[in-house]
Every structure is written in C-alpha cells, then in structure tokens.
Amino acid sequence: MNITLLLPECALSAMILAMFGVTLARPKWITLNSLALTLSAISLVAALFSFGKEGLLFFDTYKVDGLSQIFKIIITLALFLVIAATPGVRGIEERLRAEYFMFLAIGTLGLVCLSSSYELLTLVMSLEISAFALNVIIPFRFLGSERAHMEAAIKYFLFGIVSTGVMLYGMSYIFGLAKTTYLHELAGTLPNLISSEPLAVIGVIMLFCGFFFKLALFPMHYLTPDVYEGSANETATLLATLPKIAAVAALIRLMTLTGLEMNKVTWAFGTFAVLSMTVGNLAALVQNDLKRLLAYSAIAHAGYVMIGILSVNELGFASAVYYMAGYLVMTLSCFHVIYQLAQRGENLTFKALRGLHRRSPLLAFTLATGAFGLTGIPPTIGFTGKFLIFTAAISRGYYALVIVAVINAAISAFYYLKMVRAAYCQPEEEGYPIQLSFPATLLAVFFISSTILAGILPQSFVSLAKQAVAGMR
Amino acid sequence: MDKYLILNTLGYPVLSLIMIIPAIGVFVCLLLRNTTLLKAWGLIVTIVTMAVSCPLFARFDVGTPKYQFAELRRWFPSLNLDYVVGVDGISALLVLLTTFIMPLCVLCSWRHIEERVKEFIIVMLLMEAAMIGVFVSLNTVLFFFFWEGMLIPMYLIIAVWGGPRRDYASIKFFLYTFSGSIFLLVAIIALYITTGTFFIPELMDHNYPFMYQLWIFLAFSLSFAIKIPVFPLHTWLPAAHVEAPAAGSVILASILLKMGGYGFLRFCLPMAPEATLACMPCMIGISLVSIVFGGYLALGQSDLKKLIAYSSVGHMGFVTLGIFLMSDLGIKGAMLQMINHGITTGALFICVGLIYERTHSREIRDNSALGAAMPAFLTFFGIFSLASFGFPGTNGFVSELFVLIAIFARYPYVGFVAILGAVLAAAYMLRLLQKMVWDKSTGHEHNHGDDHGGKHGAIWDLDGRETATLAFLTFFVFWIGFYPAPLLGMMDSTVSHLVSQVNGGVGKSASLGMKQP
Numbered sequence: 001m002n003i004t005l006l007l008p009e010c011a012l013s014a015m016i017l018a019m020f021g022v023t024l025a026r027p028k029w030i031t032l033n034s035l036a037l038t039l040s041a042i043s044l045v046a047a048l049f050s051f052g053k054e055g056l057l058f059f060d061t062y063k064v065d066g067l068s069q070i071f072k073i074i075i076t077l078a079l080f081l082v083i084a085a086t087p088g089v090r091g092i093e094e095r096l097r098a099e100y101f102m103f104l105a106i107g108t109l110g111l112v113c114l115s116s117s118y119e120l121l122t123l124v125m126s127l128e129i130s131a132f133a134l135n136v137i138i139p140f141r142f143l144g145s146e147r148a149h150m151e152a153a154i155k156y157f158l159f160g161i162v163s164t165g166v167m168l169y170g171m172s173y174i175f176g177l178a179k180t181t182y183l184h185e186l187a188g189t190l191p192n193l194i195s196s197e198p199l200a201v202i203g204v205i206m207l208f209c210g211f212f213f214k215l216a217l218f219p220m221h222y223l224t225p226d227v228y229e230g231s232a233n234e235t236a237t238l239l240a241t242l243p244k245i246a247a248v249a250a251l252i253r254l255m256t257l258t259g260l261e262m263n264k265v266t267w268a269f270g271t272f273a274v275l276s277m278t279v280g281n282l283a284a285l286v287q288n289d290l291k292r293l294l295a296y297s298a299i300a301h302a303g304y305v306m307i308g309i310l311s312v313n314e315l316g317f318a319s320a321v322y323y324m325a326g327y328l329v330m331t332l333s334c335f336h337v338i339y340q341l342a343q344r345g346e347n348l349t350f351k352a353l354r355g356l357h358r359r360s361p362l363l364a365f366t367l368a369t370g371a372f373g374l375t376g377i378p379p380t381i382g383f384t385g386k387f388l389i390f391t392a393a394i395s396r397g398y399y400a401l402v403i404v405a406v407i408n409a410a411i412s413a414f415y416y417l418k419m420v421r422a423a424y425c426q427p428e429e430e431g432y433p434i435q436l437s438f439p440a441t442l443l444a445v446f447f448i449s450s451t452i453l454a455g456i457l458p459q460s461f462v463s464l465a466k467q468a469v470a471g472m473r
Numbered sequence: 474m475d476k477y478l479i480l481n482t483l484g485y486p487v488l489s490l491i492m493i494i495p496a497i498g499v500f501v502c503l504l505l506r507n508t509t510l511l512k513a514w515g516l517i518v519t520i521v522t523m524a525v526s527c528p529l530f531a532r533f534d535v536g537t538p539k540y541q542f543a544e545l546r547r548w549f550p551s552l553n554l555d556y557v558v559g560v561d562g563i564s565a566l567l568v569l570l571t572t573f574i575m576p577l578c579v580l581c582s583w584r585h586i587e588e589r590v591k592e593f594i595i596v597m598l599l600m601e602a603a604m605i606g607v608f609v610s611l612n613t614v615l616f617f618f619f620w621e622g623m624l625i626p627m628y629l630i631i632a633v634w635g636g637p638r639r640d641y642a643s644i645k646f647f648l649y650t651f652s653g654s655i656f657l658l659v660a661i662i663a664l665y666i667t668t669g670t671f672f673i674p675e676l677m678d679h680n681y682p683f684m685y686q687l688w689i690f691l692a693f694s695l696s697f698a699i700k701i702p703v704f705p706l707h708t709w710l711p712a713a714h715v716e717a718p719a720a721g722s723v724i725l726a727s728i729l730l731k732m733g734g735y736g737f738l739r740f741c742l743p744m745a746p747e748a749t750l751a752c753m754p755c756m757i758g759i760s761l762v763s764i765v766f767g768g769y770l771a772l773g774q775s776d777l778k779k780l781i782a783y784s785s786v787g788h789m790g791f792v793t794l795g796i797f798l799m800s801d802l803g804i805k806g807a808m809l810q811m812i813n814h815g816i817t818t819g820a821l822f823i824c825v826g827l828i829y830e831r832t833h834s835r836e837i838r839d840n841s842a843l844g845a846a847m848p849a850f851l852t853f854f855g856i857f858s859l860a861s862f863g864f865p866g867t868n869g870f871v872s873e874l875f876v877l878i879a880i881f882a883r884y885p886y887v888g889f890v891a892i893l894g895a896v897l898a899a900a901y902m903l904r905l906l907q908k909m910v911w912d913k914s915t916g917h918e919h920n921h922g923d924d925h926g927g928k929h930g931a932i933w934d935l936d937g938r939e940t941a942t943l944a945f946l947t948f949f950v951f952w953i954g955f956y957p958a959p960l961l962g963m964m965d966s967t968v969s970h971l972v973s974q975v976n977g978g979v980g981k982s983a984s985l986g987m988k989q990p
Contacts (some may be wrong), residue, residue: 191981315551357633361592372625377617377651387658391552394662406659410652417628417644424632425640459549468552 019102049232063118066468071115071249088162091345107133141232152230163213170206191259216245218276219371277303317389317469326381331371355428477674478543515594561968565758614734654700658693701733709864714782719826727819746978763790768897807873841912862898868953
C-alpha cells in the first residue's frame with residue numbers, strides 16, 4: 001500500500017491528534033486559531049499533492065481517483081476558508097473552543113473519506129464519522145441562558161439518525177437484490193435491476209436519502225433552517241459548506257451506478273430537484289433571519305446541483321463540481337459578512353445589514369458579490385456554474401427541469417437582492433463604522449476576486465473537473 | 474469564420490480597447506481620493522474611449538455586411554466558446570452612441586453627485602464597458618454575459634444615488650429585466666445544443682423548424698420587449714427613470730433601451746424569420762399601442778421625468794414598429810429612431826437634471842415661466858423638445874418619416890394610428906414647452922424662498938460645462954436632421970443583408986428542415 005495515496009487523510013488525522021493535545025493545554029484563542037489554520041492549510045497542501053494519484057485500497061473498498069482527489073481539495077479548502085472566515089470562534093463557548101476545532105477536523109476526515117468510499121458500508125462509516133462530529137459541535141454554541149442551540153442539536157441528531165436508518169434500509173434492499181455491497185459490482189447489475197425490479201428503485205431512492213440529508217435536498221431538507229438558526233454562526237458556516245460538498249461527491253459516484261439511461265430514478269430525483277428549488281426559494285422569500293435565509297438558499301442550490309448530477313454525463317458531473325466550488329465561495333462570502341457583523345455571535349436579521357455600504361464598503365461589496373453570484377448574474381462564478389449545469393441538462397433533453405430552474409433563479413433574485421438592498425438602500429440605525437482586521441480584509445478581497453475571476457475564466461477549473469470525472473461513466 | 478468576419482486591421486484591437494479602457498480606468502479610480510479629480514478622471518477615461526472608438530466611423534467599410542474590426546480569441550474551448558467581437562452597420566452605430574453619450578453622463582453629474590463619487594465613477598465606467606460589450610459580442614454567451622452583468626452596475630446606480638423611492642425602483646428594474654432574460658439563457662443553450670455553436674452569424678445561417686423558431690422567438694422577445702420596453706411590460710421604466718440620478722436616466726434612455734431593439738435585429742429577425750413573420754401583426758399591434766398609450770400617458774404627467782419616460786415608451790414603439798415591418802426602410806427608420814431617441818431623450822434627461830439642480834423640483838408647475846431666467850437653457854430645451862416629436866429639420870423627423878413611409882407602404886390604414894401617436898407627441902411636448910417658458914405660475918421663486926433657500930437661492934442660466942454638453946448634442950440633432958446620409962450609408966448593406974436573410978429564411982425552412990447551410 002502506498003501511503004502517499006492517503007496524504008490528506010493522514011494530514012487530517014494529524015490535525016485531530018494535535019487538536020486533541022491542545023484540548024489538554026487550553027491555550028489563548030490566537031494561538032489556537034493560528035494552529036488550526038496552519039494545520040488545515042497543511043491538509044490542503046497534502047490534498048493538492050495527492051491530486052492525480054489513483055489506486056484501490058483496503059480490499060477494494062476505498063478508491064483514490066480523480067473524483068475523490070478533486071473533492072478532497074475542495075473539502076480541505078473549505079475547511080481552511082471556514083476557519084479563516086471565523087477567527088476566534090466567538091460564538092462557541094470558551095472552554096470548548098479547542099474541542100470545537102478537534103471535532104471540526106474529525107468531521108472533515110469523515111467527509112474526505114466519504115468522497116473516496118467505494119463500498120456501501122464504507123460509505124456509511126464515513127458518513128457516520130462526520131455526522132458524529134457535527135452532532136457534537138452544534139450544541140457548543142454560547143448563548144447565555146438561551147437554549148435554541150440545544151433544540152437545533154436535537155433536531156439535527158434525530159433527523160440525521162432517521163436519514164441514516166432510511167439509507168441503511170435502502171441498502172438492505174439493494175444488497176438483497178444485487179448480493180453485493182461493492183460499488184464496482186453494483187455498477188454492472190443495478191441498471192438492469194432498476195428497470196426490472198420496483199424494489200430496487202425504492203432501495204436506490206432510500207439509499208440516496210442519506211446523502212440528500214447532508215445536501216439538504218428535498219425531502220430531507222425540512223429541519224435544516226432550524227439547525228442553521230439554532231447553531232452558532234461558525235457552525236452554520238461549516239454546515240452550509242463542508243457536508244454538502246462531500247455529499248455531491250458521493251452522489252456523483254452513486255449516480256453512475258443507476259445507469260446512463262433516463263429511468264424511474266431520474267424521474268424521482270428530478271422531482272426532488274424541482275421541489276427542492278421551489279420550496280427553498282419560496283420559503284426563503286419570507287425569511288428575516290439571515291441564517292435561515294441562507295439555509296433555504298442552500299436547499300434551493302442543492303436542487304440546481306442535482307440537475308447537474310442527473311445529467312449523468314461528463315459535463316454534468318464537471319459542472320456539479322464547479323458549481324459546488326462556486327457555491328462554497330459565494331456562501332462563504334455571505335457568512336463572512338455575517339460573522340464580521342455579529343460581534344457577539346448573535347443571529348442577524350436584515351436590520352443589521354442596513355447602511356452597510358457606509359459602515360464598511362468592502363463588506364457590503366462582498367455581500368453583494370455573494371448575493372449576485374448566488375442569484376446567477378454574470379460575471380460571477382454562480383452564473384457560469386448555472387450556465388454549465390443548464391447546458392449539460394439541455395444536452396440530455398431536460399428542458400422542463402431547466403425551465404423550472406431558471407424561473408426559480410428569477411424568484412431567488414428577490415431575496416438575494418433583499419440583502420443587497422438592505423446594505424445599499426436602507427438607512428442605517430446604528431451608524432458605527434466597522435473596522436476590519438487585515439486578514440478579514442484579505443479574505444473579503446479573496447472572496448470577491450475568486451467569485452469574479454473564476455466566473456470569467458472557468459476553462460482551467462472545468463477542464464480539471466472534466467478530467468477528474470472522466471472515468472466516472 | 475472568414476465567411477462572416479473581417480478581422481481588425483487597424484493595428485490595435487479597437488473593440489477590445491474600448492471595453493478595456495474603462496475597465497482600466499476603474500483600477501486607477503481605486504487609488505484616487507479627491508472628488509474633483511475623480512470626476513475629471515472619469516471624464517478623461519470616457520473621452521479617451523470616445524476618441525478611440527472614432528475609427529469605427531471613419532474606417533468603417535460601408536460596402537460589406539460582414540462583421541468588421543473583428544477579434545477572435547480562445548476563451549472556453551471545452552464548450553467551443555470563443556471570445557469573438559465585431560461590429561456591423563447596426564452595432565457600430567450603437568457603440569458610437571454609447572461612447573459619445575458616456576462623457577456627457579459624467580459631465581451632467583458633475584454637480585449632482587456629491588457623495589460616494591469614487592464608487593459612482595467606478596460603476597459608470599463598468600457600465601460603459603458592459604454596454605459596449607453587449608453591442609460588440611458576436612457570441613451568444615458573451616452577449617448574455619454583458620447583458621446580464623450590466624444589471625449590477627445599473628442596479629447600484631439607481632439604488633445608491635437614486636431619489637427617495639430608489640429602493641422600490643431599483644428592485645423593480647432588476648426583477649423585471651432579470652426575469653425577462655432568464656429565458657434568453659435557455660434559448661441560447663437550446664440553440665447551442667441544436668447547432669453546436671455559440672457564434673451568432675453561424676446561428677443565423679441555420680434553418681430551424683417553425684415550432685422551434687417560435688419558442689426561440691418567444692424566449693428572446695420577452696427579454697428584449699421588457700428592455701425596450703413595449704406596452705404591457707413598460708411599468709418598470711417610469712419608476713426607474715424617475716428615481717435614477719440624471720446620469721442614470723440618460724444611460725437608461727439613451728443606451729439601455731436600445732439594447733432591446735438591437736436584440737430584435739440581431740437575434741429574432743435573422744434567427745427566427747418565420748416566427749417573426751407569424752408574430753408580425755401582433756408585434757405591430759403592440760408597437761402601435763405603445764406609441765399611442767405612451768403618448769397618452771405622457772400627456773397627463775405633471776412630473777418632468779415621468780413625462781419624458783412615457784414619451785420614451787412612445788418613441789420606442791416607433792422602433793419596434795419599424796423593426797417588425799421587416800422592410801428595408803422600416804429597419805433603417807427604426808435604427809435611426811434608436812440613435813435619435815438616444816440623442817434627444819438623453820438630452821432631455823440632462824436638461825431635467827439641470828433644472829432639478831436649480832429648483833429642486835421636477836414638477837412642471839414648479840418649473841414654469843423660466844423663460845426670463847434661463848433663456849439659453851430653454852433654447853436648447855426647445856430644440857430637443859422639437860426634435861423629440863419629430864419637427865422637420867431635426868433628427869426625429871427623419872426617422873419617424875422613414876417608419877411612417879414603411880408602414881403606409883405595408884398597411885395604409887394602420888398607419889393613421891401611428892400618425893395619431895406622432896400628433897400626441899407634439900401635443901405633450903408643446904404643452905410642456907409652453908408651460909416652462911411662458912406660463913405665469915409663481916412656482917419656482919416662491920418655492921425657493923421658502924423651502925430650499927440656502928446656496929441655491931437664485932436661478933442661474935447655463936454655465937460653460939452645461940452649454941458644452943447641450944451644444945454637443947444639438948450638433949447631432951441638426952446633423953442627422955439635415956444630412957443623415959452618412960449614418961444611412963453605414964447601415965445600408967447590413968440592413969439589406971438582414972432583410973434578405975429574413976426574406977430568404979421565410980419559406981425555406983419548411984421544406985429543408987434543419988439542414989445545414
């Protein structure tokens with residue numbers, strides 16, 4: 001076995017161990033933060049180094065290939081950016097901050113493993129490692145006497161357990177019919193089973209539900225907004241990005257099993273995608289809490305990504321990868337602004353954004369770039385991502401899906417603009433200017449420039465993503 | 474590619490340059506602090522852009538319908554997507570209109586914009602680059618990139634520097650235009666999937682089945698009709714115009730509205746000729762309703778900006794009317810009308826901005842009887858008003874005449890409706906002029922003494938900057954009014970090629986289906 005194949009996993013494990021050591025020492029927050037940042041940067045570098053490696057490990061249950069490696073890069077990058085965007089983790093109870101980082105690393109390790117899992121039980125194991133860590137993190141919020149975070153934690157925990165149960169039940173059907181848990185063996189038998197056995201269709205849908213929960217796709221979406229609202233800003237930042245990226249990796253891998261032809265599963269997931277977009281966007285229209293709004297926006301975006309995955313061709317998968325990378329940057333720009341504004345780690349409403357363009361022009365512009373990007377206005381990465389996804393879908397003839405998606409984009413324009421409006425049009429009430437620290441300024445500039453540059457020049461990333469998914473179908 | 478393009482031989486990439494100069498100007502803006510310096514810099518950049526764009530007129534080859542000054546670079550090879558720009562007789566004129574109007578937009582906001590000057594100049598320059606991009610793109614995705622990207626700076630212009638109801642107006646503008654153009658994206662992708670290319674001239678050469686054409690036509694038309702805007706979709710326009718700062722109104726009226734007309738000419742007619750023919754009566758009906766309804770609404774307005782905004786609806790009705798007559802004369806008239814509307818309505822909005830700086834009101838009755846106080850201003854205002862309703866000798870006359878001849882040639886009786894619109898235009902413009910020059914209302918002096926006092930105590934006539942701005946536009950009013958030949962010459966071969974494309978396309982596709990040319 002070649003250990004270099006597992007570089008990112010090793011780096012993350014090292015981070016876990018280091019953070020576990022730190023929990024015993026209780027250092028100052030700045031030390032803690034820079035340590036976490038450095039270690040996550042190291043795992044990002046490790047992921048970059050292991051790009052292009054290929055191999056099957058652990059009795060063919062763990063596959064290192066283009067798809068897994070590009071997702072490992074995005075996931076570790078997300079981890080790095082999440083830590084960078086939430087310096088000092090103000091919303092977390094002070095004595096738990098070291099543990100917070102430790103569980104963050106454990107969760108990321110699970111997600112990284114998820115993108116490589118090549119066998120059903122390995123998938124479950126990876127998923128549960130990450131779920132375990134996230135379940136622990138959510139109640140870490142420091143809110144004084146309020147208990148909203150406990151409610152969020154219970155909801156996330158119960159719903160996560162249920163979705164895992166559903167997934168396992170689906171797997172039992174598939175195992176019963178196909179007599180195997182190895183994905184490469186399933187790829188041969190499952191398409192025939194889907195067309196002949198209704199039970200297989202049900203099994204596949206139930207299997208996917210476990211990942212739909214991570215992605216917050218309909219019908220596994222409905223507690224997501226409560227969880228975001230109840231958890232700390234930094235935890236919500238994490239929940240909105242990392243698990244979704246890994247879920248897309250797993251979904252791409254599983255989707256290829258169902259066959260390239262349009263079948264009943266495509267219909268079911270197409271319906272989920274449509275409902276997810278519509279429900280997410282319509283519900284987001286009336287939200288006042290920014291985190292709830294972003295949660296519904298995440299549900300809607302899960303629908304868009306699902307269209308790319310459903311296209312089951314190289315462009316569709318590549319555009320899903322590209323879209324998730326774009327979604328990561330754009331969502332993080334919004335959460336970055338929220339974190340900077342919420343000085344005490346409180347939940348923000350639109351009121352807090354008022355007059356932001358006077359208080360901090362850079363933050364206002366970061367928010368605007370993120371919001372316009374999520375709407376899908378060129379020249380942002382959000383537009384290019386949607387464009388690629390729609391192209392992939394129309395090349396498969398999914399006109400109806402695309403038309404629903406563009407109508408949804410128009411609906412979503414309203415609530416994304418609501419954020420921009422609050423920042424630019426409405427007069428402020430508390431007019432204190434916001435002082436940004438140097439790293440925060442740097443991060444804001446990074447978010448703005450990457451949103452725009454990656455939108456204008458998608459070629460290199462998309463060809464990379466295409467290479468990565470080339471072996472998938 | 475050679476079939477469609479004449480590569481640029483000027484020695485420098487003129488089309489890219491006029492997009493890049495404003496973009497570079499933005500970066501310099503980031504470094505400047507002094508507000509006067511910033512405005513001066515904005516002026517310099519826009520004037521340089523204007524100067525650089527002049528070869529588009531001087532070196533334009535009038536003898537060919539091909540796309541000139543073209544540039545071709547690889548952009549996104551995975552999807553066969555190139556950066557390809559070029560202009561023909563239609564787009565060259567609109568690019569020139571853009572580059573010539575922009576310096577005036579900076580000039581007319583000299584006194585008006587006092588806060589956030591840096592951001593203002595930045596969004597103006599971004600706006601310029603995006604608008605030029607729309608007209609020069611020869612690739613559907615590139616076109617859409619600029620078409621949608623433009624919404625962001627325009628939204629910010631209205632939302633940050635707008636009037637009291639800017640919040641409402643800006644979001645209305647954004648949602649209207651955004652939801653109109655989402656189907657444009659679907660149509661663009663659908664065309665790509667069918668033909669394998671995003672290259673506009675190549676897309677024009679395909680023959681699509683009728684039903685396909687119809688869907689494409691509807692998807693395209695919705696966004697263009699909102700942008701123009703035609704009758705039932707026009708409601709965003711008065712709101713946006715009234716709340717936008719003067720420069721924003723000028724950009725909206727002079728250039729943004731032209732993009733709708735440009736889109737019809739560039740996409741709908743050549744790509745879906747049969748569908749256009751099938752929808753022609755409907756579109757002509759809508760145009761006529763726009764002309765009459767716009768004029769009728771303008772007649773009842775008491776707010777100067779609203780009046781001009783509704784008059785725009787009427788004027789742009791002439792544009793769609795000319796386009797959908799699908800004759801040589803009609804399209805030329807429509808093109809000229811777009812240019813003329815850009816000049817005169819832009820000028821009128823600048824005038825309203827000037828008045829507003831003095832009297833702090835846009836109500837007609839607060840601005841009446843200015844004849845004695847501002848004779849020079851009202852001379853200009855009078856010229857533009859006359860040009861606006863097409864008085865002989867001014868530019869408006871030529872274009873409306875072209876369109877009217879075209880409609881009488883095709884539907885003699887229907888033409889009278891358009892005449893009615895022209896008469897309405899004369900009615901509301903003359904009424905406005907009469908009130909502003911002679912009416913004996915006590916409006917402004919009273920208003921000034923009581924409410925606004927302070928540094929704007931008295932009303933002063935035009936200063937040098939303002940005179941230069943208006944004189945510059947007056948020159949074009951009379952030039953086009955008396956000698957439109959150079960402009961007509963520029964669009965001549967492009968328009969006749971377009972008409973032959975449309976006529977050639979009609980009747981061919983039924984038998985040939987989706988055959989390659």
